Amino acid sequence: MSFDGAIVEPTVLVLADKSAGDWSTVTLELLGDAELLANKVGWTVKVMVFAAPGAVRDEDARKLAAHGAKEVHVWEHEKFGPVLVPAQYTHTLRSYLDESMPRLILCPSTPLWVEGVAAAVAPYGALVASDCVSVKLNVRSDLELVRNYWNQKTHATWTFSGQRPWVVCLHPGVAGVGRPNPALSAPVERHQAIVLEENVETLEWFPPHPSRLDLVEAERVVAGGRGIGGPEGFAELTQLAELLHAAVGASRVAVDLGWIPYSRQVGQTGKTVRPRLYMAFGISGASQHLDGMRDAETVVAVNLDKEAAIFSVAELGLVGDARAVIEELVRLLKPSERAEGARAGAAAALSNV
Amino acid sequence: MKVLVCVRSDLPAPMARVDNIQRLMEEWSAEWAGVLEPSCRSALQLAKDLSGPSGGFTALSYGRGECRAALEVARAYGAVDAVHLQSAEGSLRHDGNTIARALAAWVGERSFDVVVCGNSSGVGPVPALVAGHLGWPVVTRVDGFKKFLPQDDSFRAIELTQRLDAGWKRQVLARYPVVLSVQSGFIPPQYVSVRRRKEAVHGLASNVTECELPVWTDGHAPAVLQALTPPKPRTKRTAVPDAKSSAADRLKSLMGPAATKKVEKPKEDEGPRVVEGSAVELAEELLRFLRKKEFLSNS
Numbered sequence: 001m002s003f004d005g006a007i008v009e010p011t012v013l014v015l016a017d018k019s020a021g022d023w024s025t026v027t028l029e030l031l032g033d034a035e036l037l038a039n040k041v042g043w044t045v046k047v048m049v050f051a052a053p054g055a056v057r058d059e060d061a062r063k064l065a066a067h068g069a070k071e072v073h074v075w076e077h078e079k080f081g082p083v084l085v086p087a088q089y090t091h092t093l094r095s096y097l098d099e100s101m102p103r104l105i106l107c108p109s110t111p112l113w114v115e116g117v118a119a120a121v122a123p124y125g126a127l128v129a130s131d132c133v134s135v136k137l138n139v140r141s142d143l144e145l146v147r148n149y150w151n152q153k154t155h156a157t158w159t160f161s162g163q164r165p166w167v168v169c170l171h172p173g174v175a176g177v178g179r180p181n182p183a184l185s186a187p188v189e190r191h192q193a194i195v196l197e198e199n200v201e202t203l204e205w206f207p208p209h210p211s212r213l214d215l216v217e218a219e220r221v222v223a224g225g226r227g228i229g230g231p232e233g234f235a236e237l238t239q240l241a242e243l244l245h246a247a248v249g250a251s252r253v254a255v256d257l258g259w260i261p262y263s264r265q266v267g268q269t270g271k272t273v274r275p276r277l278y279m280a281f282g283i284s285g286a287s288q289h290l291d292g293m294r295d296a297e298t299v300v301a302v303n304l305d306k307e308a309a310i311f312s313v314a315e316l317g318l319v320g321d322a323r324a325v326i327e328e329l330v331r332l333l334k335p336s337e338r339a340e341g342a343r344a345g346a347a348a349a350l351s352n353v
Numbered sequence: 354m355k356v357l358v359c360v361r362s363d364l365p366a367p368m369a370r371v372d373n374i375q376r377l378m379e380e381w382s383a384e385w386a387g388v389l390e391p392s393c394r395s396a397l398q399l400a401k402d403l404s405g406p407s408g409g410f411t412a413l414s415y416g417r418g419e420c421r422a423a424l425e426v427a428r429a430y431g432a433v434d435a436v437h438l439q440s441a442e443g444s445l446r447h448d449g450n451t452i453a454r455a456l457a458a459w460v461g462e463r464s465f466d467v468v469v470c471g472n473s474s475g476v477g478p479v480p481a482l483v484a485g486h487l488g489w490p491v492v493t494r495v496d497g498f499k500k501f502l503p504q505d506d507s508f509r510a511i512e513l514t515q516r517l518d519a520g521w522k523r524q525v526l527a528r529y530p531v532v533l534s535v536q537s538g539f540i541p542p543q544y545v546s547v548r549r550r551k552e553a554v555h556g557l558a559s560n561v562t563e564c565e566l567p568v569w570t571d572g573h574a575p576a577v578l579q580a581l582t583p584p585k586p587r588t589k590r591t592a593v594p595d596a597k598s599s600a601a602d603r604l605k606s607l608m609g610p611a612a613t614k615k616v617e618k619p620k621e622d623e624g625p626r627v628v629e630g631s632a633v634e635l636a637e638e639l640l641r642f643l644r645k646k647e648f649l650s651n652s
Binding site for chain 2: 019022029032083084085087109110111112114115116117118119120121122123125127128129130131133134144146148149150151152153154155156157158159160161162163164169174175176177178198199200201202203204205206207208209212213214216218220244245247276277298300302306311315316317318319320321324325327328329331332333
């Protein structure tokens with residue numbers, strides 16, 4: 001299965017991620033970069049999607065076309081559910097590469113995508129770069145990429161040249177999404193994927209639960225403090241976290257009162273978190289707590305005390321009873337059954353696995 | 354079961370600056386006292402757990418003198434063999450593709466059942482590349498193992514738990530040989546006493562197997578490191594208005610709220626937006642905010 005001797009096609013293959021229901025932002029970012037590179041040297045932008053049958057509709061594919069895709073290849077299998085398991089895609093990806101080796105493969109730089117793609121392309125001698133910030137072609141048409149290096153303490157500029165295929169994994173959120181052109185369209189080809197799990201077989205799935213979701217890894221955190229009134233308040237907060245796909249955090253006071261385990265504590269003596277969304281309910285905002293969450297991208301705070309320090313770091317501050325607001329949020333979010341619907345869909349998909 | 358754990362050294366946090374990293378990559382000197390890269394500590398713990406109390410495991414590191422710190426800690430954790438891998442050209446380059454090739458070449462000539470690697474950010478491609486080169490399966494983000502299955506020649510496997518995206522986990526049955534990778538903190542490492550560490554330092558001098566690999570080449574150009582620079586955020590692409598639309602429409606688009614999607618914290622002088630009202634009003638305001646920020650869909 002050597003790469004040598006194979007003809008490399010002038011294409012950029014973007015591996016699209018639709019595991020969270022809609023196209024992930026990084027997929028659209030990848031398409032933006034792919035289109036720029038392709039326009040420079042006349043390559044074609046192809047998109048490969050792994051999805052459960054029917055999960056990618058024609059209008060979903062049109063969205064990819066609007067962002068620069070020229071061809072969309074959907075590989076369908078009952079086992080491709082909402083949970084990304086790249087090892088399931090490896091066989092299909094290799095089969096595709098055996099027939100059509102692209103010049104460049106672009107994929108999201110997340111642990112599971114990197115795992116799946118690197119394992120698939122290694123036998124072809126491809127050059128792989130993960131955690132990339134930007135990518136361009138230089139005057140000699142070599143690939144010049146900038147990637148995070150040495151635990152993100154520095155940026156390293158690398159050059160890929162030669163005839164072997166290149167794989168670039170782009171760090172999510174660094175490139176931004178451009179304006180789509182809805183007038184564009186792309187043909188959609190659907191294929192039946194083959195999943196081989198001879199060596200690593202799934203025995204059991206464990207769905208996410210707010211009380212188990214790793215605080216440090218979570219993109220969204222809903223945290224509670226003394227102001228939510230007790231363990232019952234945390235039960236309601238957990239309900240809200242489930243509806244928002246968030247992890248549950250807590251202030252030191254709530255942990256000291258025994259309302260929630262220490263593993264959920266955010267702050268100087270707990271965990272330092274950097275989620276995209278941090279919602280603080282009934283947390284006054286002691287400096288030790290702020291130290292653990294001040295790098296959150298968006299902070300929302302609910303507190304009875306208008307002078308609470310948490311409001312100084314919040315983009316939106318709501319003055320009111322935190323527990324009552326939580327109850328109201330749960331009531332307003334539940335009728336949409338968005339979260340339950342997604343979870344039911346996930347369970348149904350996984351029951352086929 | 355034969356277990357190999359790949360470990361590497363890192364610069365101590367206060368020293369991890371661009372100039373020091375640049376110097377370290379160009380030339381190693383004895384003044385660089387490396388420390389074990391944190392995810393490798395979890396990898397050592399997993400290797401130790403997999404080997405069991407009676408078994409031992411082999412630790413491998415690569416690079417120049419800085420790898421010594423990693424091998425010392427590995428010995429303190431119970432590694433019975435310590436291997437230092439270097440290429441004939443002086444050291445393995447800092448390119449994951451080359452490192453993976455070298456590791457796979459070395460492992461392929463031996464009979465290990467499990468190779469454990471640390472993966473600090475989780476997005477390092479080396480464990481998966483090694484597995485790909487060897488034709489072995491890979492299980493990344495391992496956060497524990499449950500039990501070994503009965504060992505016989507036809508079916509040798511282990512049950513592992515793997516963290517997936519968005520809080521999902523799965524329990525898998527992985528057949529040998531297999532490559533595993535762990536991230537920092539996924540497997541809590543045990544404390545290693547100072548005494549054991551000192552013993553490991555003293556014992557290491559005469560117990561490191563030096564392995565020199567030939568210069569690897571497959572006839573294609575390797576990845577070339579051009580420069581190291583301080584981290585600088587990339588200019589984000591924004592939804593600029595369509596050039597074909599009228600000037601008035603383009604201006605409107607640029608002035609409108611949907612023109613850019615910059616995520617900005619409130620400016621110091623502006624302060625946060627504080628809203629008062631009943632619980633219902635506050636909840637509705639919060640949902641509006643979440644929809645505006647695209648944390649909730651508008652449907």
